[in-house]
Amino acid sequence: MLIQFAIKNFLRQGLRSILNVLITAITIVTVIFNLSLLNGFQARATLNMVKTDVAGGHYRIAGFDLLSPTEWEDHTGLVPDSLKALPEDQKAETLILQGQIFPNNRLYPVQMRGVGPGQELLDLPLQGLKRFPEKITDQIPVVIGTKMAERTHLKQGDSVVLKWRDKFGAVDARDILVVDVVKLLNPRVDEGMVWLRLDHLQDMARREGEVSWVAVELFQGPVPDMEFHSVDDLMKDLLILLKNDRRNSIILWIILMFLAGISVFNTQILNVFKRQKEIGTLLALGVESKQVVRIFTWEGAVTAGISVVVAGLIAVPLFMWFQTVGLDVSHLEESTIPVRDAIFLEFNPFEIFYSITVVVALTILVAWLPVRKISHMDPTLALRGKAIT
Amino acid sequence: MLELKQVSKTYRVGNQDFPALKNISLTIEENAFMSFVGPSGSGKTTLLNLMGGLDRPTSGQVLFDGAQLESMNRSELAQIRKQHIGFIFQSHNLLPVYSVYENVLFPLLLNHLKEQDARERVMALVEKVGLTEQANKKPAELSGGQCQRVAIARALIKRPKLVLADEPTANLDTENSFRILELMQDLNEQYGAAFVFSTHDQRVTQFINREVRLEDGAVLWDKAKNGNGELE
Numbered sequence: 143m144l145i146q147f148a149i150k151n152f153l154r155q156g157l158r159s160i161l162n163v164l165i166t167a168i169t170i171v172t173v174i175f176n177l178s179l180l181n182g183f184q185a186r187a188t189l190n191m192v193k194t195d196v197a198g199g200h201y202r203i204a205g206f207d208l209l210s211p212t213e214w215e216d217h218t219g220l221v222p223d224s225l226k227a228l229p230e231d232q233k234a235e236t237l238i239l240q241g242q243i244f245p246n247n248r249l250y251p252v253q254m255r256g257v258g259p260g261q262e263l264l265d266l267p268l269q270g271l272k273r274f275p276e277k278i279t280d281q282i283p284v285v286i287g288t289k290m291a292e293r294t295h296l297k298q299g300d301s302v303v304l305k306w307r308d309k310f311g312a313v314d315a316r317d318i319l320v321v322d323v324v325k326l327l328n329p330r331v332d333e334g335m336v337w338l339r340l341d342h343l344q345d346m347a348r349r350e351g352e353v354s355w356v357a358v359e360l361f362q363g364p365v366p367d368m369e370f371h372s373v374d375d376l377m378k379d380l381l382i383l384l385k386n387d388r389r390n391s392i393i394l395w396i397i398l399m400f401l402a403g404i405s406v407f408n409t410q411i412l413n414v415f416k417r418q419k420e421i422g423t424l425l426a427l428g429v430e431s432k433q434v435v436r437i438f439t440w441e442g443a444v445t446a447g448i449s450v451v452v453a454g455l456i457a458v459p460l461f462m463w464f465q466t467v468g469l470d471v472s473h474l475e476e477s478t479i480p481v482r483d484a485i486f487l488e489f490n491p492f493e494i495f496y497s498i499t500v501v502v503a504l505t506i507l508v509a510w511l512p513v514r515k516i517s518h519m520d521p522t523l524a525l526r527g528k529a530i531t
Numbered sequence: 532m533l534e535l536k537q538v539s540k541t542y543r544v545g546n547q548d549f550p551a552l553k554n555i556s557l558t559i560e561e562n563a564f565m566s567f568v569g570p571s572g573s574g575k576t577t578l579l580n581l582m583g584g585l586d587r588p589t590s591g592q593v594l595f596d597g598a599q600l601e602s603m604n605r606s607e608l609a610q611i612r613k614q615h616i617g618f619i620f621q622s623h624n625l626l627p628v629y630s631v632y633e634n635v636l637f638p639l640l641l642n643h644l645k646e647q648d649a650r651e652r653v654m655a656l657v658e659k660v661g662l663t664e665q666a667n668k669k670p671a672e673l674s675g676g677q678c679q680r681v682a683i684a685r686a687l688i689k690r691p692k693l694v695l696a697d698e699p700t701a702n703l704d705t706e707n708s709f710r711i712l713e714l715m716q717d718l719n720e721q722y723g724a725a726f727v728f729s730t731h732d733q734r735v736t737q738f739i740n741r742e743v744r745l746e747d748g749a750v751l752w753d754k755a756k757n758g759n760g761e762l763e
Contacts, residue, residue: 420627425609426612428609428638429641522576522580522585525620525624
């Protein structure tokens with residue numbers, strides 16, 4: 143009976159009810175959209191990292207540190223047999239050395255990264271290198287990313303001098319030929335990087351069979367002279383960045399909740415004020431004050447319940463449409479976040495359930511807060527509309 | 532049925548006390564059809580509120596079937612009102628979201644009756660107050676007199692021992708006032724509930740059996756009708 147009464151009162155409020163429902167529904171949709179977009183962003187960023195660089199982890203030559211370029215040459219080594227034996231779709235041998243190119247007569251330090259042309263583990267568009275023989279003939283074929291091309295003003299077919307140091311300290315220099323400018327999903331493997339065939343780079347540096355690391359699909363157990371770096375370890379900085387993003391989204395979430403809460407709270411304050419006589423009548427009829435509080439709180443709950451339904455009606459077509467277009471994040475090209483393509487929503491049922499539950503609970507709470515005073519209301523004053531002035 | 536013993540009520544406003552009722556002692560019999568008359572501020576409404584358990588006396592006792600209302604908590608008072616006391620207000624105070632039928636049904640639902648069990652009873656009373664055709668209308672669609680008749684039906688549906696009516700005819704024209712008073716008189720005889728009005732409407736006098744005049748919170752006279760229909 144109390145619920146029925148609450149529903150009828152909810153409907154009586156007309157436009158105010160509609161606005162409350164809309165604000166709460168939009169809050170629910172926005173919260174879910176925001177969280178799902180963040181999930182999509184994180185999923186895409188980590189996927190791109192895994193696909194283009196990290197794979198299932200790296201077996202690195204002991205002491206190798208990507209952030210210490212001056213020591214790269216000191217930490218190369220032969221690939222142990224246990225890793226060498228892995229098929230091409232489960233490993234990617236990688237050699238990393240320092241180099242310098244001179245586009246437009248300017249020095250540009252680069253990371254020379256050689257990967258086996260036959261590797262199938264990493265999703266790198268290096269097909270352009272495959273057609274060249276194992277032995278370097280005239281020019282050294284390289285592939286660069288679009289970002290690198292933009293920075294150095296190099297384009298497909300251009301030649302430029304590359305200088306490097308071989309294993310014995312001798313400085314070598316030769317022309318490289320940009321056989322392809324490719325779009326890499328991960329800016330971290332684009333800017334400042336020259337991609338070569340592994341055999342070419344090993345040959346250039348007189349480091350036959352040597353690598354800096356071997357990316358693997360799965361952990362293969364301890365390997366002598368190599369250190370295993372897990373996915374989490376390799377993506378530590380990215381994960382911290384994403385965690386910060388999540389923190390920012392919580393702030394947005396709190397602001398949205400606050401707005402929705404204020405709206406319901408105001409309506410309830412107005413309700414209690416405007417309906418004092420009705421409250422007095424209910425008390426005179428023998429309704430206990432706690433039951434009156436329950437009626438008014440139910441009205442808030444009805445708002446929350448209908449908002450969930452309306453949120454569903456808004457969200458389903460909106461999200462379906464969004465999944466066809468995605469969110470363009472090409473502006474992130476300037477950042478080190480490994481996302482360049484559009485991102486899509488990634489739904490987490492627990493998060494959706496949790497968000498809806500919190501919004502509903504908060505709506506009921508803010509509906510209850512202002513009506514608590516009914517329980518202390520003097521019925522004789524309420525009947526005259528003077529209990530709250 | 533209802534007894535007031537040395538009841539006083541004082542309101543405190545700021546640092547000053549304002550006595551609203553002074554040492555009122557009254558007994559209301561079952562089947563009573565009586566009124567409190569007096570000018571505004573004489574304490575009529577305060578007295579009704581105390582009798583209905585909506586307010587508590589500053590001193591004295593209010594006994595309803597021997598139970599002391601002033602010592603009951605809010606929940607116990609609500610139970611008494613829910614089961615035994617019907618209220619009729621000057622401005623009818625109907626629940627605006629409910630239809631006539633639902634407004635009359637409401638007290639029965641509060642007393643845990645199921646609608647299907649109460650439907651006939653509600654419709655019979657709605658018919659009695661002449662509103663069968665308006666049963667599905669909302670209060671906003673009714674006239675003042677019709678609303679007051681709904682309020683009467685709502686007050687009586689639970690068959691209370693006592694009906695308290697605060698200025699029930701104040702907002703009605705003469706014709707409607709008479710119709711309402713006749714209806715209440717009829718229902719008083721039929722259902723046996725005691726009716727107590729507060730009023731300063733002289734038209735009420737011809738219908739009631741007893742009149743208590745209040746002035747400045749005290750009983751000035753308490754007269755009952757004699758065999759000739761005169762108050763003495």
